[in-house]
Amino acid sequence: MKRLLPLTAIFMLILSACGREDLSTLNPQGPVAETQYDLMKLSIGIMTLVVVVVFAICIYVLIKFRRRKGDKTIPKQVEGNHTLEIIWTVIPLVLLLILGVPTIQHVFGLAKDYSDDKSAVHVKVTAHQYWWEFEYTDYGITTAQELIVPTDKKIQFDLTAADVKHSFWIPAIGGKMDTNPGMTNNMYLEFPNEGVFRGKCAELCGPSHALMDFKAKAVSSDSFDRWVSAMKAPAVMPADPEIAETFNAQCLSCHAVGEKGGNSAPNLTGIGGRQTVAGILFNSDVVADPEKEDKTTAENLHDWIADPQKVKPGNTMPQVDLTPEQIDGIAKYLAGYKLDY
Amino acid sequence: MSAHDHAEGLPHQPETATLEGRNKILGFWIFLGAETVLFGTLFSAYLALRHNVMDGPHPSELFQLPMVFAATMILLTSSLTSVFAVQALHSHKKNAMVGWLLVTILLGLGFLGLEIYEFSEYVHEGHGFTTSAFSSAFYTLVGFHGAHVAFGILWIGLLILQIFKKDLTVVTAPKIYVSAIYWHFIDVVWVFIFTVVYLMGKVG
C-alpha cells in the first residue's frame, strides 16, 4: 500500500503533465523560473535518493526482522556503531553541500537589482485588496490587472502594498516576492516568450485572496512601444453623451481612463482588450483558447458592475446605483475600449 | 521536615533544606530564563521601532537623565538591601531580615513613584502611549518592568506578613530567597533599560 500510493500519484501527475504552460512552476517560461526549476530538480533528485534509501532499508528491515509467532529470543543489544554513525552524518553533509552551493549562488544571482539600469523596464507594483496596480515609471503610465511587458528587456519591479500584505507571483515566469505596506521590495523578471501568463496573490489578504489573480502579457518590443503610446493617448469617452455623463459621475471618481479620473481604483484605459474582467472572469472574445463557460467582455463587465460582491466578496467596489440600461451602456463602452498595439 | 521547627533548629541555608525548597529555587531560575526571553523580545521590538518618533518628541529631548539616574541608584541600592536580607536569612536573624526587606520595599516604592512621575511628565510633553511606534514600544518595555517592580513590592510585602505569622521555617525561607532572586533580576533588567533606552536615547 505504502509503495503503491506515490506510484499512483506519480502516474496521475504524468497524466496531467506538468500543468498549464502559463501557470505551472514545472513549465518555466523565463530564465528566473528556469533557474529555480533547475534548483528544484536538483533538490528533488537528491531527496528522492534519500527517500529511496530510507524506504529500502525500512522495507528490508520490516520483512527480514519481523517476529515469528512464539519467538522468545532476545536479539543482540547493540549500543551503536561509530563507523555507521559517521557515515550517516557525513553523507548528508556532502549532499547538503551539493545543494547549498547553487543555492547561495542563485540567492545572490536572483537578487540582482536593475533599478538604475536604463535598458530595463521599471514597473512599480502596488497591491490592493484585491487588485494589482502597475505603474510604468519610465513612461508615466499606469494600468491595472494586466501587466504588459516587452520580451527583450529585463523588468525591474518595485513592489509595495496599499493596504494589507500581499505577495506577487507569476509561477511560470519566476518566484514570488511579498508586497509589504510601508516598504518597497525589488525583484527582476524576464519574459522571453510572447504570451499571457497567470499571476496570483500568494499571501492571505482577506476573503477574496483566492480571487486576486492578474495576467502578465509579454509582447514584442514594437508592440510594447505601440501600447505605451496608446496608453498615453487622450481618453476615449462613451459616444452616447448620457452614458458619458453617468460614467464620468459614477465611475471616474475612483477609476481613470487616459488622463481623466481618479486613481483609487483600477485604471480602465483599454480594458476591452484585457484577458479578464476583475482578474478572474475570462473574456471569451479576447482570450486565445476560451472555455465554453467563459462569457464575452461586455457580459463579464455587466456581471461585475451589477454585483461586484458576488464576484469578489469583500472587495471595495461599491454597488453603484445604476439602471440596467446604464450598466449595459457602460459595459458595452468599456468592452469596446481597446488599444491597438 | 516540618513547618513547626523554630529558627534555632534551622539549617544554615534553610531555603535548600527540603526537596520542595530546591524545586522552588530551580523552577524559579527556569522561570527567570523565560523572563529573560520576554524582556529580550521587548528590547528587540523597542530597538526596531525607537527611531520612529513621528510627530512626538525625540528621545534626546525627552529623557531627563538626572531623574532616571536617581531611579537607577534607588533600585541598585534596593538590590543591595535584599542581599542583606538574604544574609540575615542565612544567619537566622528574623528581625534584621524583615527590616532589610522593608527597606527594599520602600526603595522599590520610591523607584515606582519616580517612574510614575516621569511618565506623567512625558505625557504632558506630547509623548503618549499612542503617539508613535517609538512611544508604544517605550511604554510597553519600561511599563512591563514597572509592573514587575510593583508585583515584587506586593509579593515581598505579603512575605513579610507571612514571616510574622509563620516564622522563619524551611517553608518560608525558600519564598524569601526566591523573591530576592526576582528582585535582583528586575534590577538587572533595569540596568539594561537604563543603558539601551535612556543612554542610547540620549546619544543616538
Next chain:
Amino acid sequence: MSAHAHEHKVKRYTGLMDWLTTVDHKKIGILYMIAGLFFFLIGGLEAILIRVQLMEPNNDFVSADTFNELITMHGTTMIFLAAMPLLFALMNAVIPLQIGARDVAFPFLNSLGFWTFFFGGLLLNLSWFASAVPDAGWTSYVPLASNTYSSGHGVDYYVIGLQIAGIGTLLGGINFMATIINMRAPGMSFMRMPMFTWAIFITSALIVFAFPVLTVGLVALMFDRLFEANFFEAGNGGNEVLWEHIFWVFGHPEVYILIMPAFGIISEIVSTFSRKRLFGYSSMVFATVLIAFLGFMVWAHHMFTVGLGPVANALFSIATMLIAVPTGVKIFNWLFTLWGGSIRFTTASLFAIGFIPTFVMGGVTGVMLASAPADFQYHDSYFVVAHFHYVIVGGLIFGIFAGLHYWWPKMFGRMLNEGLGKITFWTFFTGFHLTFFVQHFLGLLGMPRRVFTYLPNQGFDTMNMISTIGAFLMGIGTIAFLLNVFITWAKPRNAAADAWEDGRTLEWTIPSPPPEYNFKQTPLVRGYDAWWKEKMDGNKEMTPAEPVGPIHMPSPSIIPLVMSIGLFIAGYGFMYDNLIVGGVGLLITLGGMFFRSVFDDHGFHIEPEDQDKGVHA
C-alpha cells in the same frame, strides 16, 4: 517522617470534584488527553469542511469569510489546543513514571497549567458562538489582523485566548524541566534517562525559551488592537515585518516543540517492539540537543520572500539545511534499532514504523524549502501545506497515536483493541498520504495556499478531489480510534504491569494504572533501560532505594481552576472594553495566588498499611 505531619486533615474529593481539584500528574494527563482529543475533533471537523469546500472548483459550500475563519481556527486549534495538550497528556502520564518519581516538581502548577490552557482554548473557540471568529490565519499577519482590516472581535479572541493558553504551556515547560532535573530516582544520571524523557526535557527548554516571545507578540498585537498602540501600524512608524519576526522566532521552535516529543515516543516504541536497545543512544541525545539549538536560529526561512535581502536568505538557507543532519542521524538510528531486532507489529509499532518513512518525506521537502531561490516558488503554495502536514500529521500525530496506543494500558489499565487499532492505522495512514501527497504537486502547479476556492481549467481539480477523499478516510480512522476507546472502556481493567512484556523503562515496573503515589519504594536505577537490565539479570522487580514508609502527597486544590476562570473572565472583560469585568477577573486570579501563598499546603501521608488499597496487582 515525623508523626505530627498527620495533624493536618486533608479533604479528599470524589467524582467530579476529584477531577476539578486533582494535582495528580496521572489524572492531569488524562484531563489533557480528553481536552486535547476534544479540540482535535473540532479541528478535524474544520479540516473536513475546508476539504469539502475545496473538493471542486468554484464551490460555494462555505463563504469566503467562513473559509478564512475555518483555516485560521483549524491551524490555531490543531497546534495549540490539540497537538500541544496531547503531548502534555503523554508527558504527564509518563515522565514521572519513567524517572521513578512520585509526582512532578510542582503538582499545583501542573493543575494550574492545565486549567489555564483549557480556559484559553475554550475562550478561543467560544468565538464561534460570538460570530466573531479569528480570520487572519494562524500566523495572524498584520495589517490584516489589525483593527483597520479586522475590525470585529475575531482576532481579539485569538490574541487573548492564545495568551491565556500560552501561560499554561509555559508553566508546564518550567514544571517538567524542574521535574526532570530534580526528581530523578537514585542512579538515573542524565545519560541513563529514557529517550522520551530526554525529548521532553529538551521540549520543555524550548517551551521556556520560545513561548515568552509569543507572549510579547500577542501583547503587542493586543495593545495595537485594544489600546491603539503602534507596534505594527505603518502609518505611525510601526513595522509589520516585526510581527513576522516575533511570530516566527517563536513559531519555528514551536515546530520543534511539537516534533521532539514524537521523536521520543518513536524511540521508545521502536526499541520496545524490536526487543532491542535504542541504537546510538548518545548520538540520539546529541542530535536532539543540536536540533533544538539550531531550531532557534532558522526562523527567517519562513520569511524568504519578505525581502530580507540575499545575505540573510543565504545564511538562513544554510542554517536550515544543517538541521537535516541531526535529523538524519535520528532516522538511521531508528532504522538500525529495528535492524537485527525481533519486530512485533502492534498498532503502536505500526504508527511508529509508519512515522519513519512519512517523516522522512516531510523532512526532505523541508530541505527543499530551505533552498531560498526555489522557496520563492514553493512559499505560500500548497507545496508548503503538504510539507508541514507531513511533519505535523505524519510526524507528530502519528507519534501521538503511537504513544496513546502504547501507554494506554499504563494510563487506564486496559489494552486497546488491536483489531480496531489496526483499522485506525491503515485508514488514517492511507487517508493521510492520499490527502497530502498530491498537495505537493498542487503547489508546484501554481495553487497558492489559503484560497477559499480556485478557478476551473488550471489542472487542480482531480488532485483536490483526491485530497478531499483522503481527508474523509482520516476522519474514519479517527472515528475508529474513538470507537476503540469506547468499546474497550467496558472491558475489565486487567492490563499487566509490563503490559507489552518487552517494556524497558521504569513505568513498566509498577501496576497499570499506577497507584496515586506511583512507586511504593523509589527504585534504584542501575543502568540505561533500567527495567530491561533488571529483567536480563533475572530480577522480577526493581531494587528499591528506600524502605517502605509513609508517602507524602500534595493536597488537591480548587485554586488552579478558580485562577483560570479569573483569567477567562478578565480576557472577556478586556476584549469587550469592560475594564471592571477585566479587573474583577484579574483580582480573582491574584486572590488565588494570595491564598496559595498564605495558606501552606502541608499535604498528607499515605501509611504503608493503606498503600495497597485499590491497587490491582
